[in-house]
Amino acid sequence: MTAKRSVTVTVNGEARTGEAEPRMLLSDFLRETLGLTGTHVGCEHGICGACTVHVDGEAARSCLMLAVQADGAEIDTVEGLADGETLHRLQQLFSKHRALQCGFCTPGMLMTALDLVRHRPNLTEAEIRSGMAAVLCRCTGYEGIVHAVAEYASGGER
Amino acid sequence: MTAPSPDGYIGRSVPRREDRRLLLGDGSYVADLVLPGMVHAAFARSQLAHARIVSVDFARAMDEPGAAFALGGAELAGEMPPIGGMQVTAPKGWADRVDHRITLPPQNLMASDRVRYVGEAFAVVCADSRYAAEDAVEAIDAEFEPLAAVVDPEAAASPGAEIVHPDIGTNAVAELYVEKGDVAAAMAAAPHRVRRRFRHHRYAAMPLECRGVAAEYDRRTDSLTVWSSTQVVHWVRKELAFALGMAEEKIRVLAPDVGGGFGGKGHVYPEDLIIPYLARRIGRPVRWVEDRHEHILNAAHSRDNIHDAEIGFDDTGRILAFRDDFIVDSGAYSPVGAGVAYNTTAHLLGPYHVDNFAGGTAVVVTNKTPNAPYRGAGRPEAVQVTERLMDIVADTLGMEPAEVRLRNMIGPERMPYEVGLPYRDGVPMTYDSGDYPASLRRAIEEIGGVEAFRERQDKARAEGRYLGLGLGCYTEGTGVGPFEGATVKVDASGKIVVSTGACPIGQGHETVFAQVTADAWKVPIEDVVVLLADTSTLTMGYGSIASRSTVTSSAAIGDASDKVKAKVLAVAAALLEASEADLELRDGKVAVKGVPEMSVTLREVAAAAAPGWLSRRPEGSEAGLEATSYYEPPTVTWAYASNAAIVEVEPDTGRVLVERYVEVHDAGRLVNPGLADGQVKGGLVQGLGGALYESIEYDEAGQLLTGSFADYLLPTAAETPPIEVVHMETPTPLNPLGVKGLGEGGAIAPPVVIANAVTDALKPFGVEFNTLPIRWQDVRAAFDPAE
Amino acid sequence: MKPPRFDYRAPQGLDEALDLLADSGPDARILAGGQSLVPALNFRLARPSVLIDINGVAELAGIDDQGDRVVIGAMTRQREIEVSEDVARAVPLLHEATRYVAHLPIRTRGTVGGSIANADPAAEDPAVAAALDATMVCRSRRGERRIAAGGFFVDVLTTALEPDEMLVAVEFPRIPSGAGAAFAEISRRDGDFALAGVAAQIALTNGRVTDARIAACGLGPAPLRFRNAEEILLDSACETEAIEAACDAVAASSDPHDDVHASAAYRRQLAAAMARRALNAAHTRAGVAA
CATH class of the missing domain: 3.30.43.10 (Uridine Diphospho-n-acetylenolpyruvylglucosamine Reductase, domain 2)
Structure with missing residues (x-):
């Protein structure tokens, strides 16, 4: 039962299948098996949030799920946000508000913010700060991130 | 396309070139690299702080499924020398002026006979996956004979202490002393003297991307390609060439996208050498991706000082004498020598004029993770001492802290100001430009004024609420040498291609150097290609450490551009049959001044300058449009800042809430104000983290107690207060653009500013916060002295 | 890793x-x-x-309002608790405490049953279960056992579950009319485990306390229920003296530990501080409800 098994997920709308040992983390399955390296791994114990993806439409830590648990699930990652060459509005706002520097936390920030805005309407700044505390950024000091999410929440498509 | 503004790009918040790929998830970090046939490395790391290695047996490890290769430290020590090149030799001007005794221990790439800190590697395994590599590491049978752990740095330096490096014979591996004036006499004569002990805790850079190295060896050409998450690709190549006995040109070191560094990736680590060695030895590409637990155990820590300081002053608050003796707990090794320790000394005087000063330092080794520069690099420790003392002087005399500072500050009329001490580059320290008192007045004004605050504070106290105002000022030597390189060329397409030794870790270097280059060449910014962090594009480079790249790379780019422009003008003059003096660069063309229709494009000039049968360059001129420059700064240029913050402390919990934080920062002319603002703000939040949340803790046996993100606490968006940064822009005369460095500044002041603010809030209870970090439990205890 | x-x-x-x-x-x-x-x-x-x-065992998830109690399936996600109006109405203490559980992406996956069966002494859900004396429905092939919270939490990460037993549901009693509940917590950062957290529920009749429930997380090897503090409040009008005496009792009955985040002595002080906040808020809410 430690043998590899086949895992099929719908990633960013596309069905993808790979082999995974039961112990393989979803983050590693996405990155190493499916080659989707936009999802980053910063701590592997659920604190930093860099690996956050959407599982069946809700933000979750991909380092705290086994790949086999995602069999049959719909996964959305940062690679699926843009519409062709056009950046998603939140991506544009991150650039506008200088909400990224090294870019390592950015995928987790984006996926967390999208879920947060959908989860809770009429976010106050304090709620944004608390909600975005789910992801650590070591570069920016968060101001740009909070501003980008606030602008998105105030006028963003939900 | 961004049209070139008549005023150029410098000074504008040009959007970052880097953003698009990073937002799309198209960035490429070391952990994202997949090399055909690659194996994954994992290290066996000591679980003991200090022990003799009795035996290491790989038999069971190699039986693990997927295990491919295993190597112990003793065998590696026979193959590769210890890291030696990082121990910067002292420049003459420094060695002549500073009394010093330095005997730094060499660091073997892996422990061979004894382990000296929890996390030190003693073996490495390669396997088909990181999972399998960790399985194999667990199956290594290693036997250790524990030795007494040296944990307390004061005890470490005392007679009878267990010696961490028996070959050296003492744990005090470096001692430095520098003096100006006559401190003993001035101190004795001073009407008031206070003496305090200050402790600055150990904390760390903690980038979100851990470290990582991947390497591929090509046996056909005997060449190595190495990808490292580093701030110093050329330094890594130099050490590799030495350690492996290879020509530098046979080794290419690249840093792909790097997920933050903050100095923590600013020196060569053992893994930078071990992974390429393994790739060559086993003939397969090797990738090592450090995990977070490893990173906290093994990547350099920083700060960690104990200061005993004394200050003498008169009734008006004028400082007459200042002496500070301090210990730096360097951990088991000292990867960048005594440079950080002296950096502390050099920054103790800050923006103040003091005639009599002495700084004495002992760098002590202990059984902890090595200590190396992290954003601020010795300055936060200095500023903690000086800025706490300013408040203590004020308190002693019943004056406002701002008043004591202004009374001692060096005014703009005294610029350039000679400090009377050497910088670590050996040059006498000279503050080059700025208005220190103006920055402090501005910070106070932005926070709402001292008088208004005192009124609020009194009113709040009457209601049982405790508010405090904290100030903090510093000066910061930036843009340090020894050099930076840049190669500039106009390629056949007419684009300007720039490569320099800067290694970006998130600052936006591609954008900043494109701005600098576009202005130098009067071309649209899209016509500039910037190549960074790749040794194959530049012969000698230094790297992005010590708030230096905008200063040093920009100057090298400017100088190399001047050389290439001279060639361009000569070729264009021949093409246009005009005099060089009548030509100008404009919009990617060379045109006759006043006759814009008489022009040639850079592409045409490049074609004409090319070697070969079709060349149309002037007789006797060299072919090609390319030049390399190595900029050697005369010395550092001094940035500075003043900070002010208001805190409230909760009496029932001791929780410290930062209401507002202001920094007035001057880094000379700003190339990209938006990015500069982001650098300062990001640094400030790291400083606030150090003030209130982040601390590396060890127990008495040298066991690390903070080995996860659940225990090592980075501040989140929720802990971050409103921060305002005001940029003054006093250009420096030391470089053509008038720029100063600003990568580190933000991180320097917050710990002491918060310490001052909390002390101010608790003034009715007479408690001083002279130990960092500020712990809520100590704040809570201040309300309840009986406990 | x-x-x-x-x-x-x-x-x-x-x-x-x-x-x-x-x-x-x-x-x-x-x-x-x-x-x-x-x-x-x-x-x-x-x-x-x-x-x-057990993520695929559909029958383990769900919120069932049965009137006098709300039965929460062990695999019910904390995120569902957070958005459940039934829970907000019937077990407001659990609803409020859930917002202190880590962060939204953790609550997406985290479950009520998992938190309670894991019995981390700093976790919120066990403290709520202890305060309300929730009933743990435990199943094994041998049958079903119903264990009251008081007998369920044994020690750090240790419960009364036998190795072959699984927690399948938790039954929380509905808040009585005229009662108010509040959860107060202090953690180092937003979303961290509690340094100290206090769950309180107070029922008033004609301004006097007829039922008081106080429990805590982060203050002992298991979630603590403070019967002595509850008794101090019973029949009082929650005047300052009574609340302060109850807070003192909470601090005195706490059994906290030292770690890098806080000393035991400081945690004890926080116990009183959080008890004061929770009790005052619960009392105010009870007054509104009454």
Whole structure:
């Protein structure tokens, strides 16, 4: 039962299948098996949030799920946000508000913010700060991130 | 396309070139690299702080499924020398002026006979996956004979202490002393003297991307390609060439996208050498991706000082004498020598004029993770001492802290100001430009004024609420040498291609150097290609450490551009049959001044300058449009800042809430104000983290107690207060653009500013916060002295 | 930081899960939301022989308002609790406490049953269960046991569950009319485990306390219920003296530990501070409700 098994997920709308040992983390399955390296791994114990993806439409830590648990699930990652060459509005706002520097936390920030805005309407700044505390950024000091999410929440498509 | 503004790009918040790929998830970090046939490395790391290695047996490890290769430290020590090149030799001007005794221990790439800190590697395994590599590491049978752990740095330096490096014979591996004036006499004569002990805790850079190295060896050409998450690709190549006995040109070191560094990736680590060695030895590409637990155990820590300081002053608050003796707990090794320790000394005087000063330092080794520069690099420790003392002087005399500072500050009329001490580059320290008192007045004004605050504070106290105002000022030597390189060329397409030794870790270097280059060449910014962090594009480079790249790379780019422009003008003059003096660069063309229709494009000039049968360059001129420059700064240029913050402390919990934080920062002319603002703000939040949340803790046996993100606490968006940064822009005369460095500044002041603010809030209870970090439990205890 | 090897089973029904648990020996672990277990796997601190993943057991999830109590299936996600109007109305203490559980992406996966069965002394859900004396519905192939919270939490990460038993649901009593509930917590950062957290529920009749429930997280090896503090409040009008005496009792009855985040003595001070906040808020809300 430690043998590899086949895992099929719908990633960013596309069905993808790979082999995974039961112990393989979803983050590693996405990155190493499916080659989707936009999802980053910063701590592997659920604190930093860099690996956050959407599982069946809700933000979750991909380092705290086994790949086999995602069999049959719909996964959305940062690679699926843009519409062709056009950046998603939140991506544009991150650039506008200088909400990224090294870019390592950015995928987790984006996926967390999208879920947060959908989860809770009429976010106050304090709620944004608390909600975005789910992801650590070591570069920016968060101001740009909070501003980008606030602008998105105030006028963003939900 | 961004049209070139008549005023150029410098000074504008040009959007970052880097953003698009990073937002799309198209960035490429070391952990994202997949090399055909690659194996994954994992290290066996000591679980003991200090022990003799009795035996290491790989038999069971190699039986693990997927295990491919295993190597112990003793065998590696026979193959590769210890890291030696990082121990910067002292420049003459420094060695002549500073009394010093330095005997730094060499660091073997892996422990061979004894382990000296929890996390030190003693073996490495390669396997088909990181999972399998960790399985194999667990199956290594290693036997250790524990030795007494040296944990307390004061005890470490005392007679009878267990010696961490028996070959050296003492744990005090470096001692430095520098003096100006006559401190003993001035101190004795001073009407008031206070003496305090200050402790600055150990904390760390903690980038979100851990470290990582991947390497591929090509046996056909005997060449190595190495990808490292580093701030110093050329330094890594130099050490590799030495350690492996290879020509530098046979080794290419690249840093792909790097997920933050903050100095923590600013020196060569053992893994930078071990992974390429393994790739060559086993003939397969090797990738090592450090995990977070490893990173906290093994990547350099920083700060960690104990200061005993004394200050003498008169009734008006004028400082007459200042002496500070301090210990730096360097951990088991000292990867960048005594440079950080002296950096502390050099920054103790800050923006103040003091005639009599002495700084004495002992760098002590202990059984902890090595200590190396992290954003601020010795300055936060200095500023903690000086800025706490300013408040203590004020308190002693019943004056406002701002008043004591202004009374001692060096005014703009005294610029350039000679400090009377050497910088670590050996040059006498000279503050080059700025208005220190103006920055402090501005910070106070932005926070709402001292008088208004005192009124609020009194009113709040009457209601049982405790508010405090904290100030903090510093000066910061930036843009340090020894050099930076840049190669500039106009390629056949007419684009300007720039490569320099800067290694970006998130600052936006591609954008900043494109701005600098576009202005130098009067071309649209899209016509500039910037190549960074790749040794194959530049012969000698230094790297992005010590708030230096905008200063040093920009100057090298400017100088190399001047050389290439001279060639361009000569070729264009021949093409246009005009005099060089009548030509100008404009919009990617060379045109006759006043006759814009008489022009040639850079592409045409490049074609004409090319070697070969079709060349149309002037007789006797060299072919090609390319030049390399190595900029050697005369010395550092001094940035500075003043900070002010208001805190409230909760009496029932001791929780410290930062209401507002202001920094007035001057880094000379700003190339990209938006990015500069982001650098300062990001640094400030790291400083606030150090003030209130982040601390590396060890127990008495040298066991690390903070080995996860659940225990090592980075501040989140929720802990971050409103921060305002005001940029003054006093250009420096030391470089053509008038720029100063600003990568580190933000991180320097917050710990002491918060310490001052909390002390101010608790003034009715007479408690001083002279130990960092500020712990809520100590704040809570201040309300309840009986406990 | 990769998990060690383990066998993995994903039963689709409760009986199958209980059979697997019974047959897998003492080193088997149940994988619920995984937000505590997977980090432990990644650090290789947990080394189960078999991981029994119950995420596919649909009958274990759900919120069932039965009037006098609300039955919450063990696999109900904390995120569902957070958005459940039924829970907000009937068990407001659990609803409020849930907002202190880590962060939204953790609550997406984290489950009420997982938190309670894991019995982390700093976790919020066990403290709420202790305060309300919730009933743990435990099943094994041998049958069902109903264990009151008071007898369920034994020690750090230790409960009364037998190795072949699984927590399948938690029954929380509905808040009485005229009662108010409040949860107060202090943690180092937003979303961190509690340094000290106090769950309180107070029922008033004609301004006098007819029922008081106080429990805490972060203040002992298991969630603590403070009967002595509750007795101080009973029949009082929650005047300052009574609340202060109750807070003192909470601090005195706490049994906290030292770690890098806080000393035991400081945690005791926080116990009183959080008790004061929770009791005052609960009293105010009870007044509004009454």
